[in-house]
Amino acid sequence: MLHQTQVSRVAAAWPGFIARFPDPGVMAAAGPGAVIAAWGRLGYPRRARRLWEAAVVITARGWPDDLTDLPGVGRYTAGAVSAQADDADVVAVDVNIRRVVERIAGRRLTPREAEASALELGGPLGGRDRLLALMDLGSLVCRPRDPRCDECPLAPQCTAHGPVNGERRTRQARFEGSFRQRRGRVLAQLRAGPAAAGALDAD
DNA sequence: CTCCTGAAGG
DNA sequence: CCTTCAGGAG
Numbered sequence: 054m055l056h057q058t059q060v061s062r063v064a065a066a067w068p069g070f071i072a073r074f075p076d077p078g079v080m081a082a083a084g085p086g087a088v089i090a091a092w093g094r095l096g097y098p099r100r101a102r103r104l105w106e107a108a109v110v111i112t113a114r115g116w117p118d119d120l121t122d123l124p125g126v127g128r129y130t131a132g133a134v135s136a137q138a139d140d141a142d143v144v145a146v147d148v149n150i151r152r153v154v155e156r157i158a159g160r161r162l163t164p165r166e167a168e169a170s171a172l173e174l175g176g177p178l179g180g181r182d183r184l185l186a187l188m189d190l191g192s193l194v195c196r197p198r199d200p201r202c203d204e205c206p207l208a209p210q211c212t213a214h215g216p217v218n219g220e221r222r223t224r225q226a227r228f229e230g231s232f233r234q235r236r237g238r239v240l241a242q243l244r245a246g247p248a249a250a251g252a253l254d255a256d
Numbered sequence: 257c258t259c260c261t262g263a264a265g266g
Numbered sequence: 267c268c269t270t271c272a273g274g275a276g
Contacts, residue, residue, distance in 0.1 A: 056273040062263065063272090096261030103274085127274050147272040188272065197270070198266085221270090233261065240261095 056130075058095055066095055080108035090244045098240060100125060128164075133184070140180035144171040148221070149191025156195060159212030161219050174207060197221075 054063040054070075073091050074080040080088060085105045092101035103125030110123060117123060120131035132145030144150065146167045154170040155162050162170065175183035194201045202214050228234050 055271090057261080057271055058273095059264075059271045094262060096263080097273090099260065100274085125274065129273060133272065145272075148270085149272075184272095192272090228262090237262080 054095060056100060062095065066093060077108040077111040080105060081112040136184040137181050142179050144168055144184055146171055147188060150187045153187060153191045153195045155217050156213040157207060157211045160217055
């Protein structure tokens with residue numbers, strides 16, 4: 054749920070969702086439609102589909118040693134789970150941490166470079182504490198716009214003190230008249246219950 | 257590299 | 267109007 058979705062929105066949706074699907078077995082048995090419906094308006098409904106697929110795999114074969122074997126789970130998610138659940142000494146580089154390490158370096162970094170830098174910059178912290186400290190630093194201090202460099206503990210070693218050349222510029226395509234808008238209507242209809250396809254055109 | 261979602265805040 | 271959001275897959 055946290056993939057490209059703000060924490061506050063996930064936090065609001067989480068209780069109801071986890072109550073509906075308390076474990077992988079329940080989710081696997083519920084079927085993809087039920088999971089997508091319960092996903093609500095969190096966006097990227099593909100994630101709901103993959104979550105159900107992962108539940109099916111876990112129910113059938115148990116948890117894999119490598120979490121990235123599960124659909125929808127990449128290096129980031131596997132690392133975040135390991136660091137927080139098991140306090141493993143790894144860093145999962147999210148958009149916030151990426152921004153921090155690139156500004157300190159003064160240039161864009163490869164994913165591996167960013168990871169190595171984050172591990173080092175975590176200082177005396179490790180595991181869960183280091184991951185969360187770096188995330189919060191990026192989110193609250195090393196912000197995309199108007200960074201608070203005067204409050205940053207890493208300012209002395211920072212190169213850019215602001216956006217680096219080539220820093221992320223996500224421009225969102227127009228929503229009105231888009232396929233995305235149309236799909237949103239379809240999903241809203243399906244969440245509401247079975248409906249004739251023709252009813253969708255009425256909107 | 258591109259695509260994928262919806263909502264909140266600037 | 268614009269940007270941003272604890273990414274993953276093709």
